[in-house]
Amino acid sequence: MQHLYHATALDPAIPVPSWWRDTKTDVPAYPTLEGEIDTEIAIIGGGYTGLSAAYHLARDHDIQAVVLERAYPGWGGSGRNGGFCCMGSSKMPWNKMAAKFGLEEARSFWRSQRESVGLVAEIIDREGIDVDKTGHGEVSLAHKPNLVDALREEADYMARTFGATEKFMSKEDLVAQGLNSPGLYAGVANPVGFGLNPWKYVTGLAAATARAGARIFGNAEVIHWSREGGKHVLTTQRGRVRADKVLIATAGYTPEDLHNDYGGRVLPALSSIVVTRPITEAEQKAQGWTNTTPVYDIRYLLHYFRLLPDGRMMFGGRGGLSAEPGKLRAQQDRIEADFRAYYPEWRHVEVTHRWSGLLCLAQDLVPHVGSWDDQPGVYFAMCYHGNGVAMGTWSGRAAARAMVGGVDERPNFIRRPPPRFPLAFLRPLYLRGAYVAYGIRDSLS
Template identity: 40%
Template sequence: MQRPFDENLYRFDKPQPSYWEATAEPGRFDNAPLQTQESCDVAIIGGGYTGLSAALHLARDYDIDVRVLEAGHFGWGASGRNGGFCCTGGTGVHRQELVRLVGLDNAREYYASQVAAVELVRQLASDESIDFQAQGSAEVEVAHTRRAYARLQEDHDLLTNSLGLEADLYSAGECRERFYDSTEQFGALVTRPTFGLHPLRYCIGLATAAHRHGAKLHSHSEVVEWSTDGAGEHRLMTRAGSLRARKVIFACNGFMQERLRNDFFGRTIPVISAIVVTRPLSEDEKAAQNWKTDNPAANSRRILNYFRLLPDGRFLFGGRGDIRGSEQNEQRTYENLIGTLRQIWPNWRNVEIEYRWHGLICMTASLCPTLGRLDNDDSVFFGFGYHGNGVNTATWTGKQLADWIGNGREPEGLPAIVRGLSRKYPLPGLRKGYLGLGLFVSRQLDRFR
């Protein structure tokens, strides 16, 4: 599945016209493209949260010689253009479905790692002086119908009684008083820990910290060929240079070149997600929808929308994109997204949209994140598949991989459901068809929830 979408989505030399790009401070570190022949102990393919977290922990905690190769600028991919939700999640299945699939003990173990991942992001910001404009203290999951609220009640019982998470349930009236009012608000489940952040500031902060601790970073250095010699040394070729390494971390996600190594072929489906951001809302406009919260929020649809009020008063609203990624389809996606926003909050129907952009998230066949070391080559490590929840999950994954390499053994307590390479999709060549069918079915199911 080499680049299944329009080439417009893979312009590594072209930043997205996002709010984050417009408001992030430039990175203050050396990240020149790789243009010579170099070597290191550990090479990382991918300069998003996974790769940068791994590089930071390898350099800082283990004094290991590490280099990161990023196809665009640092933060070009999902790590620099997501909605900025640092929250528990990371799977492509509902909580109740996850328990049925993997059992209560495995689900509890996984969610404990998710809480630890959120706290890791917060701790890194403190330790490395990363100002990512943290905002809020919980996630508000809003029932879009009365039937959906009944399911949130079941979720509340599962989270608090069985999975060990903090959660509160609010009726529609309580939600209106505490958070906001809309045409699709029938109560809410509030979960912790969660906070919002500026994702590109965070990504640049990780890169700056990794560089400060000795990691070498190379932007605009897409890996186009990966070979291994008879002695097991890896050679990564870019268009202008090459890098030899004893170990490699494959830290790509939605934009991965899966054919770089056949082990990774057929295990993921990239999915387009799109975001729009309004101009700053006035106090009267916020009051018109009784908006009172700075917590990140999402609705309870299968094809959900996610949204948050930003620190400068702008409103961010995101959702699923199309299955082609062409400029024409992209504009249609934005129009649909804006229409949904104005339908849910009708008093904001005249508020102008100032930013719009899209990108790719990554789903695995197991519908869970996947990390580990290849069975057929113990010098190759990997981490990907965060299902739109990579801020914390990717950061945590990078640390696990760094600890694995630094200590020479698998980290203790690695949740069973993320350990090892995700299975392949059946008939991988049909994955784009699976995506279209899945989106169609989910939209139909949303009509009855």
């Protein structure tokens, strides 16, 4: 199968050295598909989106879907992200979205994002999933003094246009709230959101999905997709699934040649994370950072970071261009250097874990949850732009409803397939050029 990144990024045999994996090791193994089975709905991908779709199909519609995961549930981005359950999922500014798609469509999308956070909380509570929930909301941060006014204006715009209850925070407010760094000058607090352990959430969601009646298969990479007698036939290493409908829910880990109409429609991008040893209470007070609320800066190549329940600091960022092991390590080293620049009092604090993963970008900068008009029975849910904990869960439910003709809350503009990138084979060069431009903008802004 074809992919834009080095083969090691797609190899399930290579361990994922994340801190999250160390916090929960008693994870059940799921069987490998053997032989041939028939099902109404097959789902490719065992992350938040695919599991949420299967969970809601079983729980709400009494349909026992089949989930095919190339490794094990949560192996991809769902098990290795920063654990930000928050609004996001689009890289298009809100004012541009309103201008392009109309104000009501933009408001519908804003409501869906707010609802997505509540949906995750609802599932966690209903299924009794312990996710190490922390913080209340999230905070966006200005990393330069000349960005403070823009941050304040954005909060005012969101309040006027969407009824958002975001609160501007001055430098003094940040210090008072335990969010002190010499490299941060103001913030906007959004009350919607929280932090969680993404591995505990995705493995808990998988268990809940299996209990609801869905069939989950691990080590079941789809290596061929064909049509036979009106059915979709998905072939894995050891078996075949015949389905009436198929949902693609593999995001940045989707092979280019999975389906004949899929190639060139998404751009996988790397994100890397480092996690420190537990930082003592005295060390936290020395830096003035004691708040566990998830935060991110507003760079084009943003950083996202938060204190974990045991005092460790998780710090992540975008910008890598190669998944080759040596180059991944260099990217992770850069993220560690950025962490130490933000927290001079923690320069002595050791980093104990570092890892990377792939997120999924669309050419038009918005998520996509829908189906192809000329490909009967083929559905997709993807492109969360690095913010898939909540939106992936919501999109899985939305896809499930679309497949059975249920309540449809999707904004119209996310129902269409992701548009193809022009000269799609040049996507790695597009990303490189974008990162160079973003780096220049971040240094000049």
